[in-house]
Amino acid sequence: MFDIAWSEMVLIGAVALVVIGPKDLPKALRTVGQTVARVRRMASEFQGQFNEAMREAELADLKKQVEDVGGSVQSALNTDFKPIDQIKDFEAPKPDDAALKEAEAKLASLPAPAPLPPVDIKPDAPK
Template sequence: MFDIGWTELLVVAVVMILVVGPKDLPRMLRTFGQTLGKVRRMANDFQSTFNDALREAEKQADISDMKAAAEKAANFDPLGDITKAYPQKHAGAAAKAQAASQTTPAASDDAPAAGAPDPAPEPVADPDKTAGQTTAGKGDTA
C-alpha cells in the first residue's frame, strides 16, 4: 500500500524524538498503538455486521427460491406440459377421437337411428336357474 523504506522510518523516528522528546515518546507510542487497536476492532465489528447482514439476505433469497421451487412442484402438470410442448400432435389426436365419436355406423336393421337412445340390454339368463330345466317338455319329444 505505502511504499515506505527503512530510511523513511528512520527519518520519522528521529523527527518524533526531536518533537515529542525521549521522555514522552514511549507513552505516545503506547497511546497510538491502543488507538490503532480500537480502530481495527471497530473496523472488524463493522465488517462482521456487514457480513452477517449479507448472509441473512442470501438466506432470504434462498428461502424465496425454495418457495418458488415448491410452488412450481405443487403446480406440476405433466399432461399440460406435454400439451404445450406438442400442441399439433395432441390436437390431431383429439380431432381424430372427436371425429370417431361423431361418426355413425352404416344404416342397418339392428343399428339404432342417429340421435335415438340406446335400446335396453337384453336380460341374461342365470345359468344356475336354467341348469336343472330341460327343453323336453316344450314340444320336443325325445
C-alpha cells in the same frame, strides 16, 4: 499497508523524538498503538456485521427461490393431468386363416433339431 519504507520510518521516529522528546515518547507510542488496535477492532467488527448482513441477504434470496420452486411444484401437482393425445385402443389385425395354415405347413416341413451333446461337468480340484 501504508507502503512506508524503513528509511521513512526512521525519519518519522527521529522527528517524533525531537518534537515529543525522549521522556514522553514511550507514552505517545503506547497511545498510538492502543488507538491503532481500537481502530482495527472496530474495522473487524464492521466487516463481521457486513458479512453477516450479506449472508442473511443470500439466505433470504435462497429461501425465496426455494419457495418459488415449491410453489411451482405444488401448482403442477394440483392441475389435472391432460395428455396431449388421447391413448387410442388399436385392434390387432385378425390373422388370415390361409396364411396361418401356410406358416404351420412350412414349420412342420422343417427338420427337427439335432439333440445337444451331453455335458460332462467335472468338479474343480481342491486348492
